[in-house]
Amino acid sequence: MKDSTLALHWGYEKDRQKAMQVPIYMTTAYEYDSTEHAARLFNLEIEGNIYTRIGNPTTKVFEKRIAALERGTEALATSSGMAAIFYSLSNLVQTGDNIIISNKLYGGSITLSTHTLNRLGIKARFFDVHNPEELNDLIDDKTKAILIESVSNPALAVPDFEGISKVAKERGIILICDNTIATPYGVKPIELGCDVVVHSASKYIVGNGSAIGGVIVEGKSAKEKLLTYRYPQFNEPDESYHGLVYNEKFDAPFIARARLALLRDFGAVMSPFNAWLMILGLEHLHLRIKAHSENALEIAKFLKSQKDIKKVNYPFLEDNENYVYAKKYLKYTGGIVSFVVENFERAKNIANSLKIFSLVTNIGDSKSIVTHPASTTHQQLSKEELIKAGVDEGLIRLSIGLEDVDDLIDDLKKALSD
Numbered sequence: 544m545k546d547s548t549l550a551l552h553w554g555y556e557k558d559r560q561k562a563m564q565v566p567i568y569m570t571t572a573y574e575y576d577s578t579e580h581a582a583r584l585f586n587l588e589i590e591g592n593i594y595t596r597i598g599n600p601t602t603k604v605f606e607k608r609i610a611a612l613e614r615g616t617e618a619l620a621t622s623s624g625m626a627a628i629f630y631s632l633s634n635l636v637q638t639g640d641n642i643i644i645s646n647k648l649y650g651g652s653i654t655l656s657t658h659t660l661n662r663l664g665i666k667a668r669f670f671d672v673h674n675p676e677e678l679n680d681l682i683d684d685k686t687k688a689i690l691i692e693s694v695s696n697p698a699l700a701v702p703d704f705e706g707i708s709k710v711a712k713e714r715g716i717i718l719i720c721d722n723t724i725a726t727p728y729g730v731k732p733i734e735l736g737c738d739v740v741v742h743s744a745s746k747y748i749v750g751n752g753s754a755i756g757g758v759i760v761e762g763k764s765a766k767e768k769l770l771t772y773r774y775p776q777f778n779e780p781d782e783s784y785h786g787l788v789y790n791e792k793f794d795a796p797f798i799a800r801a802r803l804a805l806l807r808d809f810g811a812v813m814s815p816f817n818a819w820l821m822i823l824g825l826e827h828l829h830l831r832i833k834a835h836s837e838n839a840l841e842i843a844k845f846l847k848s849q850k851d852i853k854k855v856n857y858p859f860l861e862d863n864e865n866y867v868y869a870k871k872y873l874k875y876t877g878g879i880v881s882f883v884v885e886n887f888e889r890a891k892n893i894a895n896s897l898k899i900f901s902l903v904t905n906i907g908d909s910k911s912i913v914t915h916p917a918s919t920t921h922q923q924l925s926k927e928e929l930i931k932a933g934v935d936e937g938l939i940r941l942s943i944g945l946e947d948v949d950d951l952i953d954d955l956k957k958a959l960s961d
């Protein structure tokens with residue numbers, strides 16, 4: 544089946560009620576047939592519903608659909624994108640380990656890596672996604688993960704997927720790709736050698752700014768890497784499950800451990816209601832991402848024609864430093880366009896003058912949004928970290944919505960002339 548068909552049908556079997564839309568199983572727990580049945584479920588001898596923190600039938604449909612769209616084996620929904628990223632990393636590391644992250648990541652992923660994980664004794668090392676050779680010098684025996692974004696937020700860097708995945712494969716390190724902005728219709732990172740894909744489903748997946756959620760998808764290649772000495776937690780008995788060995792029991796051990804150990808213990812589970820909203824979002828993601836991308840390219844071209852704009856970032860602009868990678872790997876780059884004006888004050892004035900664009904810290908809504916990262920999403924970063932993340936103080940990020948593009952351009956024209 545093709546993607547749009549999968550997104551509408553995959554993973555849902557109608558029950559006796561024959562409901563066309565996936566029902567919302569708003570339930571905390573599920574009845575067991577007997578204490579013996581319960582014991583077998585808890586001991587993972589049989590599959591079935593136990594408790595919604597570990598799994599839910601509505602959420603399962605969302606997980607199956609996103610796994611299919613990303614060409615993964617299994618998926619796990621989480622309460623937010625940050626929870627998905629935290630679980631993906633903490634599934635691999637322990638105190639004393641290190642991770643290698645792109646120097647152009649979402650602000651939350653940078654603070655997670657450099658502050659919160661750092662306090663747990665996990666060090667982050669930075670690399671340039673256009674210079675995969677840097678990885679070879681950074682990798683050591685304690686390196687457990689490489690984290691990149693397929694289109695980075697807000698710098699819009701598109702990685703050299705082939706170069707990075709080649710090193711990750713040679714060295715046996717799990718490569719995680721945050722595919723929030725490109726979505727599986729823009730690129731399928733697993734097909735380009737990534738082992739794990741994460742999303743903030745709060746953005747294009749839900750598509751209308753109505754709910755927070757995240758998801759982790761495991762690719763087939765993850766298991767080969769998890770079978771090595773680098774990842775003992777997948778090869779040694781887990782005493783909290785009577786000696787279960789994840790690599791022995793599961794075809795998708797990464798998701799199995801994230802669900803059975805991390806969701807069990809940390810509990811950042813997606814609400815079944817939110818999973819249902821994500822299912823609705825996935826139904827027309829293919830139409831929306833195309834429309835967002837078309838509008839965004841027109842706006843990028845308009846901004847480019849304006850004299851007092853220092854720089855316009857959109858990977859599909861031919862003079863953009865990401866163009867070769869975008870052309871090679873991406874079908875769509877999503878609706879994010881950023882541009883740099885003279886200084887902090889000018890950026891603030893433009894952001895404040897826009898009328899159709901709302902001043903909001905979000906992306907991927909059907910309505911257009913303007914963000915000034917230096918005063919909001921990236922405010923907690925130091926000047927040095929801002930430069931590293933590719934965030935100029937005069938940078939304005941636009942998330943182009945589904946309004947008529949002429950109205951959006953008019954709004955920008957007025958704000959720029961204020």
Ligand SMILES: *Cc1c(COP(=O)(O)O)cnc(C)c1O
Nearest residue numbers: 623624625649696723743745756
């Ligand atoms: C928003 C975002 C996140 C965080 O997701 P939440 O759902 O807000 O927790 C992570 N990565 C990227 C690229 C994002 O845009």
